[in-house]
Amino acid sequence: MTRTVLAYEAPDISALARTLHGRLATLDHVPGHVELLNILARAAGFRNFQHLRADRLARRQIDATPPPAPPPPAPPPADHARCAKALRLYDAQGRLARWPKKRNQQELCLWVLWSRLPAGETFAEKIMNERVNRLHLFGDHALLRRELIELGLFRRTVDGREYSRIEQAPPPELRVLLALLRGRAQSLS
Numbered sequence: 001m002t003r004t005v006l007a008y009e010a011p012d013i014s015a016l017a018r019t020l021h022g023r024l025a026t027l028d029h030v031p032g033h034v035e036l037l038n039i040l041a042r043a044a045g046f047r048n049f050q051h052l053r054a055d056r057l058a059r060r061q062i063d064a065t066p067p068p069a070p071p072p073p074a075p076p077p078a079d080h081a082r083c084a085k086a087l088r089l090y091d092a093q094g095r096l097a098r099w100p101k102k103r104n105q106q107e108l109c110l111w112v113l114w115s116r117l118p119a120g121e122t123f124a125e126k127i128m129n130e131r132v133n134r135l136h137l138f139g140d141h142a143l144l145r146r147e148l149i150e151l152g153l154f155r156r157t158v159d160g161r162e163y164s165r166i167e168q169a170p171p172p173e174l175r176v177l178l179a180l181l182r183g184r185a186q187s188l189s
Contacts, residue, residue: 006056010044019043078172082108086173087180092188094181096136099143107151111174112181113144114153114165122164125156 010016023039024031031039037049046052086108091097096113100106116135123131132141145163148154156163 004053004057006053008040008044016043075172078176080176083173083177083180086112086177087184090181090184091137092185094185095134096138098138099140106147108171108173108177110144110147110151110153111170112177113148115170115174115178117154117165119165119167122162125161125163128163 020039020043023043034049041047041049041052044052046055082104086100086105089096089098089100089105089109096109100109113132113135117131128145129141132144133139136144145154149156153166153168154163155166
């Protein structure tokens with residue numbers, strides 16, 4: 001049977017020497033192995049050797065346990081100015097009235113389209129065109145369909161017959177812009 005090696009540490013060697021001298025002086029016999037272990041453990045501040053051993057083994061286990069993973073970083077705050085600019089691109093019913101010139105506005109508009117198209121469904125090109133056409137006013141469903149795929153928000157089969165939404169975490173601006181669109185629609189009702 002292998003023996004567990006335990007490190008012995010005393011916070012104050014002078015107090016250790018006094019405690020050992022005092023304990024050994026009270027004995028009328030030479031202490032045995034276990035008794036000497038208990039005297040040393042008490043001198044280091046433990047109840048007995050078993051207490052010292054349990055403490056050292058628990059410390060090893062704690063030291064061997066990897067530290068908890070750091071919490072994930074907080075998502076970046078939403079850019080409200082970007083959302084306000086994008087809001088101007090939509091009509092009162094929340095349809096995209098015109099295609100923006102700037103790429104960051106285009107991407108946000110594509111995220112809005114993504115959020116309004118059904119998840120977990122695969123649908124034909126004709127159905128995709130109909131659904132996209134209901135969400136915009138400038139009549140270029142092919143541009144929007146192509147941009148959704150290039151941005152990685154949708155996938156299509158090689159022959160282009162079937163489309164499906166790719167689920168992923170949206171940017172924080174999407175939530176803000178959707179709330180602004182809902183708020184504007186409710187205030188006009």
